[in-house]
Amino acid sequence: MCSIKETPLANAAFWAARRGNLALLRLLLNSGRVDVDCRDSHGTTLLMVASYAGHIDCVRELVLQGADINLQRESGTTALFFAAQQGHNDVVRFLFEFGASTECRTKDGGTALLAASQYGHMQVVETLLKHGANIHDQLYDGATALFLAAQGGYLDVIRLLLSSGAKVNQPRQVMSACAERWAGRACCPGDGTTALLKAANKGYNDVIKELLKFSPTLGILKNGTSALHAAVLSGNIKTVALLLEAGADPALRNKANELPAELTKNERILRLLRSKEGHRKS
Template structure:
């Protein structure tokens, strides 16, 4: 269990944070073995050494911190955890280590973003596969209704979109403003992503809250042909 109180930062604590960020295992070992630094000490933003190490992808440091009882439950002021940080930056080995040590696959930032969402945003396919196989919810949205499939579509990560669709992602799930993943893909101009969504059955006739069809959001002729071909199939 992570201690919720924020202790005043000390020079030794700051040295531990620096060592975790830089992957300096020797210095971190010296500091923790001294008994003068709490493994879960936090800076003014609530960030721990484990978070810093996870964010930077230092898996050896992450494993070492667990030897001293580091908690996976500590949160930064925006709700960030070590698992969320590792997922956001695509550090698969760190994600795997954190999960093995009890990190919560359903952790969310205070805006609702999950580890899967953050990995989808970055296009980290290996992390996404690991999270999904570990029980991550493929359709869990942020508070604004943005699902992992939507953000992957917006970013043009077509292989991520393909995997998520195969794992049951809702192809027509819309944000709070009514825009679907197909709207997002069309706006991004990623032809492969648009094609994947349409092949999976995404509806080109869905309108957002501004009453716009996906086809009304682009002048790209290849995308327009794709959309019109699917509209024709639906009508027939």
């Protein structure tokens, strides 16, 4: 293993992989003086650099010269993770042809599927699922691919994940493997939030409409609030109306014993909530 700080030729190889200079990269590799799996001080390989940048020709050259596709950086990231994160579907497909694994995890539990979902790369998500990526992957804080896609408002990704079996009501809660890591913290990130609550908070109404097709929970979640409370707090009247039409109860109280109407001074939202309350009572 060599370091770019120690070997000028390796430094040049990393530059070539980053810039997509295939001729220089090939020249350096063929010289026999640069290891194809050379790493920098963080464990980054030439293949990771080329995959992140989306230089498919350099990726192909490195793999054909024997680069180890599934090597992991200190953070746990792989060439596949970087390609998925950046949306380079041609690189992702090529890496799979040579045995890329979807099971490698980063230190926070990240996988290629989670990264692609978080950044809205629908074609990459589709490719990953076709090659065995686990639809139920979660970060160690409990965030699923569906949660991450909802957080970003990526409707096409959400449709694909739901049609592929993603659980609409899967809460964001800490996985047992890392429970000890979060023990004693004042605010645990695995707070029971769902994709619907996140979309309601952000005002992603098209996402909410899609999620509602799969009967998400409209009541109080484990974190003590509801999607309706979140929508009211966000001040988006269209989101509030959408949830009320779907059956959200304006009389629900959160863990602080607050009604949704008590969380806003927006007169339009208040009238909407009160009209629904009156309709329920009648």
